[in-house]
Amino acid sequence: MKNIKYLECTLCHNKYKPQDDLMTCLKCGEKGILDVVYDYDIIKPILTHEYLAKNKNFNIWRYLPILPVDENFTKNTLSVGWTPLYKSNNLSKKYNTKYLYIKDDGMNPTQSLKDRASVIACVKALEMKMEIISCSSTGNAASSLAGNAARLGLKTVIFVPERAPLGKLLQLKMYGADLIKVKGDYKAAFNLSKAAIDHYGWYNRNAAINPYLVEGKKTVALEIAEQLDFKPTDWVIVSVGDGCTIGGVYKGFSDLKELGLISRIPKIMGVQSSGCAPFCEAFANNRELEETEENTIADSIAVGIPRNPVKGMDAVVKSHGTYIEVSDDEIRKAMKELAESEGIFAEPAAAASLAGFIKARKDKIIQDNESVTFIVTGNGLKDQKTASSLINDWVEMEPDLNQLIRHIEKHKGDKPHE
Ligand SMILES: *Cc1c(COP(=O)(O)O)cnc(C)c1O
Numbered sequence: 001m002k003n004i005k006y007l008e009c010t011l012c013h014n015k016y017k018p019q020d021d022l023m024t025c026l027k028c029g030e031k032g033i034l035d036v037v038y039d040y041d042i043i044k045p046i047l048t049h050e051y052l053a054k055n056k057n058f059n060i061w062r063y064l065p066i067l068p069v070d071e072n073f074t075k076n077t078l079s080v081g082w083t084p085l086y087k088s089n090n091l092s093k094k095y096n097t098k099y100l101y102i103k104d105d106g107m108n109p110t111q112s113l114k115d116r117a118s119v120i121a122c123v124k125a126l127e128m129k130m131e132i133i134s135c136s137s138t139g140n141a142a143s144s145l146a147g148n149a150a151r152l153g154l155k156t157v158i159f160v161p162e163r164a165p166l167g168k169l170l171q172l173k174m175y176g177a178d179l180i181k182v183k184g185d186y187k188a189a190f191n192l193s194k195a196a197i198d199h200y201g202w203y204n205r206n207a208a209i210n211p212y213l214v215e216g217k218k219t220v221a222l223e224i225a226e227q228l229d230f231k232p233t234d235w236v237i238v239s240v241g242d243g244c245t246i247g248g249v250y251k252g253f254s255d256l257k258e259l260g261l262i263s264r265i266p267k268i269m270g271v272q273s274s275g276c277a278p279f280c281e282a283f284a285n286n287r288e289l290e291e292t293e294e295n296t297i298a299d300s301i302a303v304g305i306p307r308n309p310v311k312g313m314d315a316v317v318k319s320h321g322t323y324i325e326v327s328d329d330e331i332r333k334a335m336k337e338l339a340e341s342e343g344i345f346a347e348p349a350a351a352a353s354l355a356g357f358i359k360a361r362k363d364k365i366i367q368d369n370e371s372v373t374f375i376v377t378g379n380g381l382k383d384q385k386t387a388s389s390l391i392n393d394w395v396e397m398e399p400d401l402n403q404l405i406r407h408i409e410k411h412k413g414d415k416p417h418e
Contacts, residue, residue: 003043004068007034007211010310018068020128023209030194033308034211035251036068040258047259052226058082060116060219066255067219068212073126078109078151080119081219085227085373090341091354095361099371101233103224104344106379110171112300112350113220113245113377114144120216121205122148128203131155135205136193138186138241138300139164140378142179143171145205150175157202159193161186163299167382185294187305208307214248221252224373225262232266233371235321237360239352240270240279241301243312245377250315266373268321269365270312271356273298273328278305279312283323289313297328297386300349300378322365326355334358335380336390345380345387353377 006015009025009032016022016034025032047065055062060081061074084104092100105113118141125133135145136159149156156177160169161184172179182189190206197204204210225232232253240246246268253265272280275296282289289309294302306312316323326334331348334355339345346354353374360366380387397403 003038003065005037005039008037009033010035010314020124023204023211030209033208033310035311036211036215038066038255038258044259047261049230049261060119060216063219063222066222066259067120068215069120069123070127073123076152077119077123078115078148080108080115080148082223083107085224086342086344088342091337094341095358096368097361097366097370097372099233100357101224101228101371101373102338102342102344103220103373103375105220105375105377106344106346106350108144110140110144110147111379111382112140112144113217113375114140115148116216116219116248117141117213117244118144118148118205118216120212121145121203121210122152122154124210124212125154125203126152130203132157132200132202133205134158134193134197134200134202136160136182136186136189137164138302139168139382140300141205142177143168143175143382146172146175146177149177157196159189159196161189163302165299165383165385167384171382186303190307206307208242208244214244214251214308214311217245217248218252218255219248220245220375221249222256225253225256228373230256230262232262233373234266235269235366235370235372236266237269237271237353237356237372237374239298239301239349239356239375239377240272240312240323241303241306241349243279243306243308243315246270246315247308247311249375250311250319253319265319266321268315268319269356269360270316270321270323271352272301272323272325273331273352274325275328276302276304277325278303279309279316280323280325282309282313283316296331296348298331298348298352299383300347301352322360324356324360324365326352326359330355330359332386332390335386338376339380344376346376347378347380347383348386350377350379
């Protein structure tokens, strides 16, 4: 915490001294999400290009000077972050975008970007000597918290909505979480978790409420910049639910700009499914967010009442980016296309970023000469139901070469992959 100047309310801009147990603004209440403001004058001489070039920590702790944690508690965590950034081989050609990059955050320890926030929550709990952490989640925050906590011997109580996919539930149970499946949607799970946390005093890993978690999520942007030699692409695209991830993406680039490590912040594009698009609708109509239904296959971004509206909207507005809506069908197609053409298997919410890219190219929102990174926020095996709906049956046969030859000859003219 030594490099933090203050915590600032995103609504009334009241400032607070950093205190571990302060979650939201005392004046604005639960809606008064706090932002961590660093003392860049202290950090600037420390966090330099040379410092990073020599840094052998290939996980999020390589950015410790600009993270809100005490180094002493970071030693035994899972290794989160420093996920691969691929230059596209095939999609770049198909969509005529020469510099197209894919940040594969499905490669994190529990296979989603949420690990970046969960590991911070666990370290904060250790700092505060708290033994139980709790959160509500559409699924990934939950499985991620459970895994990161297991590694550190912390207990978790986790609330998920009824629709959370089996893969994520299995992860939770394997990691030993106390799982509460709440009848109803994410809103219901969130409200029960909040009441329980208030009642029992557990450490709160709800990403919007806890100001330190966006700080973990911002490391995805720090990495994208560093992996591109501090010349990030013109656009960075990410899917949006509560708005914490996109808020983190903006924060990461904005930190780097403040520190003089990059010269400009990429335009940030937020993608939502048309079945649940409160940010897109608010952006398009230039109004406040309104509650919407949660009606999409992309369960991780099915958030009818986003908990981080200011950070989620600011990321797009301040970076001169945009919000874009895609249909569930476009998400399904993108999922298959990403797996087939780049070897990256994404869950629906994660493939939404590619769907957004494709749509933005079609609509000429992204120009021919612009460079792009899209973030794959979670692995496809987490949601096997959706993946199953995208493939036909497989061939089964006896271990008999003649039978195989007959099969191959019969299907010679078939289109590949169908
Ligand atoms: C949580 C999540 C998101 C969106 O993050 P928010 O902070 O809720 O906006 C996107 N993709 C995946 C896979 C997620 O788990």
